[in-house]
Every structure is written in C-alpha cells, then in structure tokens.
Amino acid sequence: MNANIVNRPMQVGVLGFGGLGQAAARMLAQKQEMLWVAAGDREGFAYDLAGLNPDTAITTCHQRGSVGYLESIGKLSSNSISELIARTEVDGYFLALPNLPNTFMASVVEQFIDSGWRGVLVDALKRTSAVEQMLALKERLEAAGITYLTGCGATPGLLTAAAAIAAQSYAEIHSVKITFGVGIANWSAYRATIREDIAHLPGYNVEKASHMSDAEVEALLDATGGILALENMEHADDIILELAGICSRDRVTVGGVVDTRNPKKPLSTNVQITGRTFEGKISTHTFTLGDETSMAANVCGPAFGYLKAGLSLHRRGIYGLFTAAEIMPQFVR
Structure with missing residues (x-):
C-alpha cells in the first residue's frame, strides 16, 4: 500500500x-x-x-x-x-x-x-x-x-464496550443496567435525537414521533417540564452484548432521564455489571461517566x-x- x-x-x-x-x-x-x-x-x-x-x-x-x-x-x-x-x-x-x-x-x-x-x-x-x-x-x-x-x-457504544470489558471479572453475568443522564439547554439543538427519545415513551412509537411537529414536541415538553423519563428502552446494547457472548439480551436494561432545558445532567450516566465470580461471589462493577462530559x-x-x-x-x-x-x-x- x-x-x-x-x-x-x-x-x-x-x-x-x-x-x-x-x-x-x-x-x-x-x-x-x-x-x-x-x-x-x-x-x-x-x-x-x-x-x-x-x-x-x-x-x-x-x-x-x-x-x-x-x-x-x-x-x-x-x-x-x-x-x-x-x-x-x-x-x-x-x-x-x-x-x-x-x-x-x-x-x-x-x-x-x-x-x-x-x-x-x-x-x-x-x-x-x-x-x-x-x-x-x-x-x-x-x-x-x-x-x-x-x-x-x-x-450503545462507550458503555456497551465498558460492560464487555467489565464482564471479564465474572464467570456468569446476571445483569447489565445502563442508566443515562442527558442535559441540553434547548431541545431544538438536537431535534432528531429528542424525537428518537420521545418514541420510547409510553403511548408513542417511531412513526408517531417522527411525524410530530415542533409545536407538538414543545407542547409535550411543556407538559413534562422539559423532562423525558425513559425506562426499559429498546436499546441495541442488548443485542450487541448478546452477539459478543456476554449475556442474553433479556439481562440488559437501558433507561435514563433527559432534561431538555438544562445543560446540567439530571443524573450521572453509568453502567452496572452484576455477576458471579469463579469463586462464587456476587459483585457489581460500576463505570460512571464524568458529569462534565456532554452527550x-x-x-x-x-x-x-x-x-x-x-x-x-x-x-x-x-x-x-x-x-x-x-x-x-x-x-x-
């Protein structure tokens, strides 16, 4: 070459x-x-x-x-x-x-x-x-x-890779729990990302979120005080960790809180990997991202x-x- x-x-x-x-x-x-x-x-x-x-x-x-x-x-x-x-x-x-x-x-x-x-x-x-x-x-x-x-x-990405590395301490992985906090000053700077998050809310889906007007998004955010609380999301960390042989996808959960009106994170982003060591001990590794790092x-x-x-x-x-x-x-x- x-x-x-x-x-x-x-x-x-x-x-x-x-x-x-x-x-x-x-x-x-x-x-x-x-x-x-x-x-x-x-x-x-x-x-x-x-x-x-x-x-x-x-x-x-x-x-x-x-x-x-x-x-x-x-x-x-x-x-x-x-x-x-x-x-x-x-x-x-x-x-x-x-x-x-x-x-x-x-x-x-x-x-x-x-x-x-x-x-x-x-x-x-x-x-x-x-x-x-x-x-x-x-x-x-x-x-x-x-x-x-x-x-x-x-x-998926940074936290998924961290989970894959942390899993090496264990003989069996019991759970991988990813919790994220995102803070942005104004939702309009990340319109598409916020719409993708809205699609995970109860009563919403990708099609409904993609067709929401800006005014409809703003009305939803007004009703929630600018906060999107997301639980049990359909997140690809599960299939990625399953493909890597870390654990089955049903042992992976992802959720978090997005504040669309404040650049400060509402909570610290972290991944917790719980498993059993070869000695039979149950333990949890936690990898936490610095709050000062942005989305x-x-x-x-x-x-x-x-x-x-x-x-x-x-x-x-x-x-x-x-x-x-x-x-x-x-x-x-």
Missing part, C-alpha cells in the same frame, strides 16, 4: 448536520489524525480536500439551512447522499443521521453498497431493531469492501475512535459488519 495514504490524515465525512453532526465537526477540528473533508444534509452537501471549516459550515447551516450553500464547495441537491458518495474520495463516514423512520439508516447503507464505494462507516444507532437491519446487510457489506461498525455512540462528547468521541479502528481493519482487508463490543476503539490524536 502507498505509504503516503497510510501516513496522511484520515479523510472523514459526516452525514447529517444537526446537533450531533455539528458537534462532530467541532471535534474533528481539534484532531491531527483526521481531516473533515465532506458533509451532507437533507438539502445538499459540501466537499473540500483541504478541509472544511466548522465555524463557517455551522453558521451557514444556521442561517440558510444547509451546508450546500457553502460558497464554491457546497452544492444543493435533493439526492445529497448519493451525489456526495459519487463525487468524493473519503476514507470513512460518521453517519450522524436521525434514524427516523426506523429503516432510514439501512436504506442509506444500501446506497453506499450499491454505489461501489469502499471504505469505513460508523453509526451511533440506538434501537435493537435498527441494528438487526444492519446485521441483515453483513454479507453485502463484506462483498462490497465496506468495513461497518454499528452502535458506536455512548449507549456530544460521549457519542462523537467513541464514533471517531471506532472509525479509526475500522480504517485499521479496512487497510488489512477485513470487511463486513462489527459492533462496539467486538472491536476496541482507537484514540484519535
């Missing part, structure tokens, strides 16, 4: 430019091993091999609604994902896309497969059923020369760590689908 390709910064694209996509752009600006060269949203895309400027891109998106309006490097398109794939040379993409409807991410991945593109893809999917759709594409991804890592955000930091950081790990696999000719509990993320300097 050409040494220049191996030694140059990884050329990275971000698909989806809402709250997470914009946070990803700001994070990439501080990295030396990755260069942000491509972005796409529902109205257009932008591409610059010299690197995109996050401040300019975010300002343009806020003022005009799309990165497609970026002067000289942007293009408006109703088919932005397909056009971006076809026109750019990108090593890997973080798919920071809202998975609404629940089949959306799989349909995007199929576009990559059908295009003949080869590289690394990472998602931060939440729902078990969405990851199951990715698993159904495993053989096609491998045949296409794509290395795909799924469920690589915070939960964006805990999602985007692992996503790019997995993207770097995926590139290492891809360069060794290892393609197909992997999960956050199978591959160790690599720190991006």
